[in-house]
Amino acid sequence: xxxxxxxxxxxxxxSAAVGLAGCAALGGDDGDGPEISGETLxxxxxxSTYDTGLLDELNAPFEDRYGVTVDTVSQGxxxxxxxxxxxxSDVVMVHARSQEDxxxxxxxxxxxxxxxxxxxxxIGDPDDPAGISGSDDAVEAFAQIAESxxxxxxxxxxxxxxxxxLEIWEEAGFEGGEFGEWYQEAGQGMGExxxxxGQSGGYTxxxxxxxxxxxxxxxxxxHVEGPVEDxxxxxxNPYGIFAINPGVHDNVNYDLAMAYIGFITSLEGQEIIEExxxxxxxxxxxxxxxxxxxxxxxVPEDWDGSNSD
Amino acid sequence: xxxxxxxLSLLFVDxxxxxxxxxxxxxxxxxxxxxxxxxxxxFSIPVALLVGFKDFRGKTxxxxxxxxxxxxxxxxxxLIVLFTVSNEGPLGSWDLVFTPEAMIMSQFVLAAPxxxxxxxxxxxxxxxNVRDAAYAMGGTKMDVALVTIKEARYGIAxxxxxxxGRAISEVGSVLIVGGNIAGSDxxxxxxxxxxxxxxxxxxxRFETAMILGAILVVLVLLVNAIVVRLGNGGGRYG
Numbered sequence: 265x266x267x268x269x270x271x272x273x274x275x276x277x278x279s280a281a282v283g284l285a286g287c288a289a290l291g292g293d294d295g296d297g298p299e300i301s302g303e304t305l306x307x308x309x310x311x312s313t314y315d316t317g318l319l320d321e322l323n324a325p326f327e328d329r330y331g332v333t334v335d336t337v338s339q340g341x342x343x344x345x346x347x348x349x350x351x352x353s354d355v356v357m358v359h360a361r362s363q364e365d366x367x368x369x370x371x372x373x374x375x376x377x378x379x380x381x382x383x384x385x386x387i388g389d390p391d392d393p394a395g396i397s398g399s400d401d402a403v404e405a406f407a408q409i410a411e412s413x414x415x416x417x418x419x420x421x422x423x424x425x426x427x428x429x430l431e432i433w434e435e436a437g438f439e440g441g442e443f444g445e446w447y448q449e450a451g452q453g454m455g456e457x458x459x460x461x462g463q464s465g466g467y468t469x470x471x472x473x474x475x476x477x478x479x480x481x482x483x484x485x486x487h488v489e490g491p492v493e494d495x496x497x498x499x500x501n502p503y504g505i506f507a508i509n510p511g512v513h514d515n516v517n518y519d520l521a522m523a524y525i526g527f528i529t530s531l532e533g534q535e536i537i538e539e540x541x542x543x544x545x546x547x548x549x550x551x552x553x554x555x556x557x558x559x560x561x562x563v564p565e566d567w568d569g570s571n572s573d
Numbered sequence: 574x575x576x577x578x579x580x581l582s583l584l585f586v587d588x589x590x591x592x593x594x595x596x597x598x599x600x601x602x603x604x605x606x607x608x609x610x611x612x613x614x615x616f617s618i619p620v621a622l623l624v625g626f627k628d629f630r631g632k633t634x635x636x637x638x639x640x641x642x643x644x645x646x647x648x649x650x651x652l653i654v655l656f657t658v659s660n661e662g663p664l665g666s667w668d669l670v671f672t673p674e675a676m677i678m679s680q681f682v683l684a685a686p687x688x689x690x691x692x693x694x695x696x697x698x699x700x701x702n703v704r705d706a707a708y709a710m711g712g713t714k715m716d717v718a719l720v721t722i723k724e725a726r727y728g729i730a731x732x733x734x735x736x737x738g739r740a741i742s743e744v745g746s747v748l749i750v751g752g753n754i755a756g757s758d759x760x761x762x763x764x765x766x767x768x769x770x771x772x773x774x775x776x777x778r779f780e781t782a783m784i785l786g787a788i789l790v791v792l793v794l795l796v797n798a799i800v801v802r803l804g805n806g807g808g809r810y811g
Contacts, residue, residue: 306671311775324758327757335671335756350661351660351661352670352671453775455776455777459777481776481779
């Protein structure tokens with residue numbers, strides 16, 4: 265973690281001049297670039313980014329600079345992607361790499377960028393009925409929850425968090441549908457699931473951001489930490505952003521979508537992400553700018569280089 | 574704040590949000606619901622008069638379709654409207670998805686059967702001899718319709734209120750077609766009182782949700798009071 269943050273700060277230092285030059289060029293109206301002032305961008309994103317309040321911090325300076333409006337629709341990752349698939353949003357910000365890759369391979373999304381990351385944590389009742397507190401093995405902790413038949417509240421909504429949760433269960437030897445009565449599918453957003461978990465005295469998998477933003481409203485405690493606090497890698501939670509392919513949906517506002525992606529992956533946008541805190545804790549860690557850029561991020565994992573259509 | 578909103582300062586709670594934000598949510602809620610109800614009324618009352626007065630094949634079927642529509646699940650309406658206005662739907666080129674206009678469409682579909690159904694009952698109960706008398710005095714069809722509407726005005730006011738109640742308290746379809754959008758300047762684009770309550774509850778801020786709920790209830794009471802007043806011609810309570 266420390267290493268990544270240092271890389272990021274180094275990147276700010278070394279490329280500030282380039283960034284400023286880029287901003288000046290983009291900001292001018294006298295160039296040959298597209299005129300986007302006065303237009304509206306529709307962003308579909310996950311409840312986890314929306315509920316933390318980060319998007320308001322990111323959108324306000326973007327709207328000011330370009331004289332545009334951002335309409336943010338917060339859904340689960342699955343729904344956010346589906347809305348993009350029908351061309352009803354211009355840009356999508358989500359956190360489920362496997363779903364994003366599939367979407368890109370289908371040709372609906374282009375120009376994906378790694379944006380930022382935070383991590384998942386296993387939170388639960390302070391009494392810790394399954395005895396998992398302090399474990400550094402998320403898979404083992406899930407197995408213990410199952411063994412003790414403690415209540416587990418699942419998002420159950422095809423969100424990025426739900427996708428990750430099912431992956432951990434699979435590692436722990438559970439396939440879908442094999443759970444007992446202790447496993448409850450809420451079918452709702454993270455906040456609602458945290459509230460519901462508090463009522464049931466059990467456990468859930470949460471992204472750290474939503475948990476921190478609700479820390480005053482819940483008794484639940486962190487029992488297993490994610491990689492931000494040196495926890496296991498399986499709890500890492502990377503966010504990506506991509507534009508909807510204007511070749512598939514010619515009504516999408518592609519220019520504005522790319523301006524938005526450019527802004528939030530710029531030094532300014534990444535700094536806003538870096539500096540955003542709730543209750544004194546940093547929620548998201550910028551990932552778009554690094555000393556050693558990750559070229560692989562543009563390519564879906566296991567991409568064989570051909571168009572399947 | 575206390576100057577703006579003296580009643581809420583009596584609640585002895587921290588008012589946890591911007592008054593501007595609340596005002597914009599109330600404005601969007603009222604705009605969407607009232608527009609939908611006005612459009613539904615303009616559509617429903619002629620339909621109720623026609624169905625009430627004319628005898629035709631399939632009248633029973635049409636009546637039962639209207640009655641079924643009164644209880645039609647709002648999320649299903651939301652889904653259907655979403656498919657209609659989505660970029661890939663038949664009205665895709667109108668660019669209506671996630672706009673107040675799409676929300677008006679879905680609330681129209683929800684409110685129209687309620688207003689039609691209740692008005693139909695009111696119109697049908699107007700005595701035949703009232704209509705006969707209107708004809709006998711040389712009234713045109715329009716005159717007869719107006720006399721009937723006048724006779725049935727309490728029932729029709731009840732119908733409009735029932736439609737309004739359904740529209741403004743509805744959450745499922747406006748969430749789906751409107752997207753619950755608020756701008757970063759803290760004002761609502763497609764966020765209504767109900768979807769704001771849903772959002773606050775999802776984030777565990779139940780106090781805020783309760784206050785919004787109280788505002789919604791007060792608003793519905795106010796609108797009811799106003800309509801009842803109008804129905805009485807501004808005079809005595811009936």
